[in-house]
Amino acid sequence: MHVVLDETAMTAAGQGNILASRLIHRAHAEPGWFLYAPTCALVEADRARPGTAEHLAALTGITVLDLDLPAVLAVAREKTWAAAHSRHAAQPTADRPGGAVIATTAPKRWAGEPVRVLDLSP
Structure with a gap:
């Protein structure tokens, strides 16, 4: 399972969102679960909740893209960098032929x- 965290999911993880916390735990503890943090979304999450980027980057189960x-x-083609980088990260690649799911609190x-x-809305 490949999951891209958008900036709302990253912020929610730092605010105790149980669903975001479960995703992070699974990516750390279970084989086949992968979480990705696109850098542009990470910047926006850190702006909304300072310390988020440093915290998420330190977690072993999250790959910063x-x-x-x-x-x-x-x-470059989009208005918001965070959403554009998240959408790009969710597209199919050689490593993820089925693409990835975007985790968000703003579906x-x-x-x-x-x-x-x-x-991941409460």
Whole structure:
């Protein structure tokens, strides 16, 4: 299971959201569970809740995704960097042929987007 955390999910994890905490635990403890934190979303989460980026980057079950050239090109076309980088990270790759699910506490924001969503709303 491949899951991309958007900035709302990252912020929620730092505020005690039980569903976000369970995802983090699974990625740490269970084989086959992978969590990704796109850097642009990590920046926005840290702006909303200072300390979030440092905390999440320290967790062994989370892979921080760099802003490589394909991500830059995807982000450059969009209005919000966090959403664009999250959407780009959820697209199929050689490592993730089925793509990834975006975990969010704002599922309506992803309506009409070509991504699968995991609602972490309380």
